Amino acid sequence: MIDHRTLRVALLGAGSVGSQVARLLLEHADELEGRAGARLELVGIAVRNVDAQRDVELPHELFTTDAHELIVGSDIVIELMGGIEPARTHILDALQSGADVITGNKALLATHGAEIFDAADQVGASVSYEAAVAAAIPILRPLKDSLAGDFVTRIFGIVNGTTNYILDRMDTEGADFAEVLADAQMLGYAEADPTADVEGYDAAQKAAILASLAFHTNVPLEAVHCEGISSIGADAIENAKKAGYVIKLLATCERLPAENGEDAAISVRVYPALIKRDHPLASVHGGNNAVYVEAAAAGPLMFYGAGAGGVQTASAILGDVVSAARRHIAGGVGVGESARGTQPIADIGRITTRYQITLDVTDEQGVLATVATILNEGGVSIATLEQTAVETNDGESRARLVIGTHRAREQALSATTERLAESGVVERVVTVLRVEGE
Template identity: 75%
Template sequence: MTDYRRLRVALLGAGAVGSQVAALLLKHGAELADRAGASLELAGIAVRDLDAPRDVELPRELLTTDPEPLLVGADIVIELMGGIEPARTWLLQAINAGADVVTANKALLATHGPEIFEAADQVGAQVYYEAAAAGAIPIIRPLRDSLAGDRVRRIMGIVNGTTNYILDRMDREGAEFADVLADAQRLGYAEADPTADVEGYDAAQKAAILASLAFHTTVPLEAVHREGITAIDAQMIEDARHAGYVIKLLAVCERLEGAGEGGDAISVRVYPALVDRSHPLASVHGANNAVFVEAEAAGDLMFYGAGAGGVQTASAVLGDVVSAARRHIAGGLGVAESTRANLPIVTIGHVTTRYQITLEVDDRPGVLATVAGILSDGRVSIATLEQTVVGSSDAAGAVRPDEEGTARLVIGTHRAREQDLSETVQRLADSGVVERVVSVLRVEGD
């Protein structure tokens, strides 16, 4: 048996992911030692409640409610407790004690990432966070290392499994949002309070992390434009299908050439968008995640897999642990985060894309001309237009118009500036011929 150097590993948190990490460390310790070149000793596991039910049975003697002794003398600290505090305090304490840290805490990195990376840089430690952006999908290392010599143009990611599960079910079954959300909660895909997922907060945190890596620029969470999926209904899903699209909640991180003062700028945004059914992201089903990267030299790259789940995320965490162990054996300072590009971050109004606008309008002569004129005045060009009569069906299945005489317009546009589009939609709403702006969806991936 090889006599490896022993490294002490402290684990903070034993929830769905933490308990799996602990179990795998104990079960595959010898194999991981061969890969890392060091023996990984699990020194202890800090938990809030010693008697809380866990997915796997863990040795009682490893559990403690006091993390302080674990942090002293640890070579690697794994933080899987989530939340901001006390996770931030304990991570900083571990770093200042000279430990490398591994975390899956996207909320912490999105809000306090610069502080944590700076602390690690000061003492020559390293922060690993492969599991923070897309679960088991290896995307952090490719962006930080493999593509460091390339120029990333755009990232489009499905990075929240809950919303993808909901939208996928709505697309395949024609179900309504509330019904599928209830199923997702019953199956454990969604929390009792699903706000972080369905309102896009979770995806925005991941977008901030991915954009910071891709564009070598610190992206604060408040700079990410965020919209959720709660307004998406079965009719919008059907309209998208009819036009050849599927609706996905996307995290879009994009380099905009010449949009900044004297150079490029970046846009980071999260919203439900139309994706052509021929695009690779359209075929991401269930609770899976996928990240589509467009790079100047490497071209198009696709990363696909489980975006959540205890054992799946534990895989990414343990990959970071092995990397941290190898660094300890090799010696030397940790590699600092590359955020020196300092590209300006523009608001959503500067973004240019295509749109699908759905309106309910008065069904009378001259309305189409009025709508077309408002769009033209707003510098929004019509690419496609489909009109249907809003009404009920008679016994033979024929549409019987409502007494009010309402028509539904689904307008596809050419590329337009977001600010122009927003102002134009407001003018349509105020025009007197539009009864209701049903939806405005961006088209991404073309």
């Protein structure tokens, strides 16, 4: 029998993911040793309350409230506390002590990633974070390693399971947003405060991480354009269906070419978008995630699977642990991040796509002509138009226009929508949805 070296593993946090990581490290120690080439000894679990009820029964002697003492002397530190502090301080302490770090903390990486990666480079340690985006789906390592020699042109995908669950049920069942959100909270898909999910903030953090890896440049969270799904109602779902689309909250990371005197740039954005019903992303149901990658040589690739869940996320964490252990055995410094470029990040106004604009208008002669004129003057060309009557409580006659456009620049579309809202014939701009995947 081979006499393997023992590596000390510290775990920070024992929530739904952390407790599963601890269980798997203990239960599969022999298998993991064979794969890693080292014995992975879980030396402790730092928590706020050592006596708290947990999903998994774990040896009580492993628990401690002293994270700093646990970190010192460990070879690998797994951070699953979440949030910014004290997670940031603990990770920096771990790196300074020479440990490799495994984390699933998307919020921390999206806001302080550059600082953390620089700290790792200074001491030759590594930071791995496969679990930070799409849980068990292996997407970050392929971007970082497998596609490092290719030229990724665009990434777009569903990276938040809560919003996909909500929009999917609204599409397939005709359910109301508030009703489905309540069900999602009851099932544990959504938090008691669902703001981070439904307003797109969670997806924006993941988009920043994906773009940084795909385009080898640091993308700060504040550069990500973010819109949520709280304005999507049953009418928007039905209008999308009639036009052959499904609505998904998409994270889109795209290279924009140099044109019209503007330099090449990166666009990173999150918003509810229309996807053709025969596109692979349209078939992603429930709380699942999927990321669609377009690369110059590899072509289109799609990564699909569970985007959340304790044991699923633990799978990604343990994959990173085994890789870190192998590096320790092989020796040498950790492989640094490739996000060292300085490509400019474009404002949302620079993107070009097609749109579906839904307007409530006064039902009288000349309205269509006025709307068409405003769109034409704004450089937005009509591709399709559907008009239906709208019931009102005030006895006034109203109509609803659902306008599909040809490709237009976001800046032009935004200015034109403002003109429509102020035109006197438009009672309300109901929704403006972009089309992706074409």
